[in-house]
Each structure stands twice: as structure tokens, then as C-alpha cells.
Amino acid sequence: MDPLRFIETMILKTKGQKCALFLSESAAKRYHFEPMIERLSKTSQLTWIKTSYSTPDYHDLASTLRSLKGLEFDVFIAIGGGSCLDLAKSTAAFIDFSKDDVSDEDLLKIIKDKTYLSQTTRPQLIAVPTTAGSGSELTRWAILWDFDHEEKLSIETPHLAFDEAYIVVEFTLSMPLKLTLSTGLDALTQASEAYWAKSTTPSVQVLALQAIRLIVRNLPRVLADPYDYEFRKNMMIGSILGAMAFSNTKTTACHSISYPLTLKFKMDHGLACALTLGDILRHNLSALSNPESVYEAFNINNPEQVTQWIEKLSEGIVSMRLSDYGVKESDLETLAHLSFTLGRMENNPIDLNEQQVQDILKLHL
Numbered sequence: 001m002d003p004l005r006f007i008e009t010m011i012l013k014t015k016g017q018k019c020a021l022f023l024s025e026s027a028a029k030r031y032h033f034e035p036m037i038e039r040l041s042k043t044s045q046l047t048w049i050k051t052s053y054s055t056p057d058y059h060d061l062a063s064t065l066r067s068l069k070g071l072e073f074d075v076f077i078a079i080g081g082g083s084c085l086d087l088a089k090s091t092a093a094f095i096d097f098s099k100d101d102v103s104d105e106d107l108l109k110i111i112k113d114k115t116y117l118s119q120t121t122r123p124q125l126i127a128v129p130t131t132a133g134s135g136s137e138l139t140r141w142a143i144l145w146d147f148d149h150e151e152k153l154s155i156e157t158p159h160l161a162f163d164e165a166y167i168v169v170e171f172t173l174s175m176p177l178k179l180t181l182s183t184g185l186d187a188l189t190q191a192s193e194a195y196w197a198k199s200t201t202p203s204v205q206v207l208a209l210q211a212i213r214l215i216v217r218n219l220p221r222v223l224a225d226p227y228d229y230e231f232r233k234n235m236m237i238g239s240i241l242g243a244m245a246f247s248n249t250k251t252t253a254c255h256s257i258s259y260p261l262t263l264k265f266k267m268d269h270g271l272a273c274a275l276t277l278g279d280i281l282r283h284n285l286s287a288l289s290n291p292e293s294v295y296e297a298f299n300i301n302n303p304e305q306v307t308q309w310i311e312k313l314s315e316g317i318v319s320m321r322l323s324d325y326g327v328k329e330s331d332l333e334t335l336a337h338l339s340f341t342l343g344r345m346e347n348n349p350i351d352l353n354e355q356q357v358q359d360i361l362k363l364h365l
């Protein structure tokens with residue numbers, strides 16, 4: 001959608017409504033949203049939630065809910081990357097708890113006990129992704145981190161599914177290279193995992209292969225020429241197709257192994273997921289019904305070339321070596337032990353044991 005048409009649509013949609021806008025101040029500046037915010041504040045009852053979280057944790061959700069105490073909303077608009085979208089939809093799915101002063105500890109209990117499933121209504125949810133990767137605009141789950149206890153908190157309810165998503169390719173043009181790389185690799189890993197997940201289907205595989213083709217061919221181009229509209233558009237289509245695929249299957253070993261790397265060593269989500277993509281492809285080969293189609297989509301002759309391609313792609317942008325994130329050989333046993341995330345590792349078509357995960361991680365030290 002054209003950016004100006006997008007702004008007019010938002011003004012019309014929220015006219016006279018109680019509206020919460022989830023948007024960081026830096027994104028507001030980068031995309032020149034100030035005039036839109038000024039207009040929205042005149043045409044609707046606007047609350048601007050200035051998000052600034054790159055990996056939102058349960059404290060961020062608790063403080064957002066407390067900041068909304070006593071307020072009611074008709075609609076939430078989230079403009080940003082996966083973290084912004086996840087925070088907005090989590091706030092909507094937990095909005096009943098904003099009526100009281102929910103403490104951080106109470107919220108953690110609500111998440112773990114799944115008390116949030118009792119909520120029956122929520123504001124309308126509109127997503128405007130500004131990265132091509134997370135797929136948050138299409139899934140009914142959200143990731144919240146618990147850095148205190150080094151745990152990933154997955155929340156899942158139909159209330160987390162956005163009602164509408166608006167794709168404005170122009171908003172992705174100014175994405176920094178590192179974010180372009182990590183979100184693009186996240187989308188690639190999600191699509192690959194949808195293809196080979198135990199829960200995959202033939203139609204998911206068609207979507208996943210097309211997503212892989214588009215991302216593999218366009219990610220190097222967009223990193224070399226970030227302001228090219230066509231390359232950015234193809235990345236966005238690849239990301240959406242991948243999200244349509246993995247929203248039906250969930251992810252597998254790559255995501256499962258990535259979580260402790262992000263929790264303990266702050267490695268970006270997309271980089272941590274893609275780190276083991278070639279290794280897990282190699283491991284899963286015997287379970288693939290049509291490995292040639294995967295090779296064709298990746299434009300490779302063997303799984304090792306996936307790892308080489310990712311390493312080459314990241315050169316000069318970010319390190320893909322675990323030692324650069326502070327990981328030591330003595331950490332690998334613990335990392336491998338923590339890699340078995342419920343619902344993700346069992347979704348891998350071939351079983352892995354802790355020693356195999358440790359051996360894979362050792363390749364990337």
C-alpha cells in the first residue's frame with residue numbers, strides 16, 4: 001500500500017475511536033509519522049505507547065498494562081518490527097489485567113498459569129510490520145522473554161491474532177543492514193522449519209519453498225542495495241509466505257536451539273535461529289520427501305552451502321561466531337541442555353540428542 005493512502009486509511013479507521021498507537025519515537029522520526037500522529041490525536045482519542053523494546057520481557061508487558069490503567073480502547077495500531085507487534089498484541093490479549101495494578105510477579109504467574117485465556121474480548125488489532133521477518137502479523141502467538149530466570153515465555157491465544165495487517169514496503173527501505181539481515185534470516189529459518197516440521201502439510205510446503213526461493217535470491221540483493229523497492233518488496237512477500245507456512249506448523253530444532261543463545265548471550269533472534277540452519281537441514285535430509293526441491297529453493301548442492309552462504313552474507317555486518325558473543329566451549333553442554341524447548345524440538349522430523357546439539361554448536365564457536 002502507498003504510504004499516503006495508508007495514513008488516510010488509519011485516520012478514517014480510527015475516527016472518533018479510543019486508539020492506542022504502539023510505535024517507537026525513533027521509528028516515528030525515521031518514517032516521518034509526526035504529522036499522522038498529530039492528525040490522529042485530533043480525530044481520535046489517541047494514546048501513544050512509545051515502545052523501545054528490542055526483546056520485550058514480562059516486565060515490559062507489566063509496565064505497559066499498568067500505564068493503561070483506567071483507560072479503555074477500541075483499537076490498537078502497532079507499527080514496528082516483531083518486538084513492537086508482539087508487545088501490542090500481548091497487551092491486547094492481557095488488557096483485562098490493566099484494570100488493576102498488576103505487579104510484574106503477578107503477570108508472570110498469569111502467563112505461566114495461562115489465566116489470560118479467560119479473557120473474552122479485546123480491542124481491534126492492526127499490524128503494520130516495518131521489518132520483513134518476524135511474521136508476528138500472521139501468528140496467534142507471541143514471544144515474551146524472562147531474562148531473570150533465563151526462560152522464553154510463549155503465549156498463545158486467538159486474541160493474539162491481528163485483525164488486519166497493512167504492508168507498506170516503503171517502511172522497510174531504511175531498515176539498517178544488521179536488522180535486515182537478522183529479520184531476513186529469521187524469515188528464512190521459519191520457512192525452512194515449516195517445510196520439514198512434523199506438522200507440515202503439502203500446501204505449507206508449497207508456501208515454504210516459495211518463501212525460501214524469494215528470500216535466498218533477494219536478501220543478498222537488498223543488503224547490497226537497501227533502497228531498492230523491488231528487492232524489499234520480494235523480501236516482504238517471502239516473509240509473509242513463510243509466516244503463512246509456519247503459522248500452521250510452528251518451528252523446530254533451529255528455533256529451539258536459538259532460545260538459550262538469545263537468553264544467555266543476547267544473540268539476535270534471527271541470527272541465533274539461522275546459525276544452525278545448514279546443520280539441521282543436513283540432519284533432517286533423510287526425512288525430506290523431496291530434498292531436490294529444497295536444494296533448488298536454496299540454490300545449493302549440499303547443506304553445508306547454507307552455512308557458508310549465511311557466513312558470507314553476514315561478513316562485514318555481524319559475526320556468526322559464537323565466541324564473539326562470549327560463548328566458551330565449557331558453555332556448550334549447558335546450552336545444549338537448555339535447547340530442548342517444549343513444543344519446538346519435538347516438532348523436528350528427526351530426533352536430536354544433547355550430544356548432537358553440542359557437536360553442532362561446537363562447529364560455530
Ligand SMILES: [Fe+2]
Nearest residue numbers: 186190269273
Ligand atoms: Fe523466529
